[in-house]
Amino acid sequence: MTDFIVPGPLAEPMKFGVYTGIELEVQDAAAVPWTAQLGLEPPRYCGQCGRRMVVQVRPDGWRARCSRHGDVDSTELPDYR
Numbered sequence: 001m002t003d004f005i006v007p008g009p010l011a012e013p014m015k016f017g018v019y020t021g022i023e024l025e026v027q028d029a030a031a032v033p034w035t036a037q038l039g040l041e042p043p044r045y046c047g048q049c050g051r052r053m054v055v056q057v058r059p060d061g062w063r064a065r066c067s068r069h070g071d072v073d074s075t076e077l078p079d080y081r
């Protein structure tokens, strides 16, 4: 707890499914596409607010932007490729 900056779209804890835009509390696991579960797809929705993000896919990754929570780039995330 060293800062109070706005959390990024994929910062934990997330409230919304990043592939569905559905609140995690009510999201059915089956709603998440199989390819997304494998980490093959970029997130489409902000994990903080559920807004649809603007996603740019590159050969080496992707970049996603929420209008409220800013950008996240796959190269900044060790869990994604």
Ligand SMILES: [Zn+2]
Pocket (backbone or CB within 6 Å): 009, 046, 047, 048, 049, 050, 051, 066, 067, 068, 069, 070
């Ligand atoms: Zn957001």
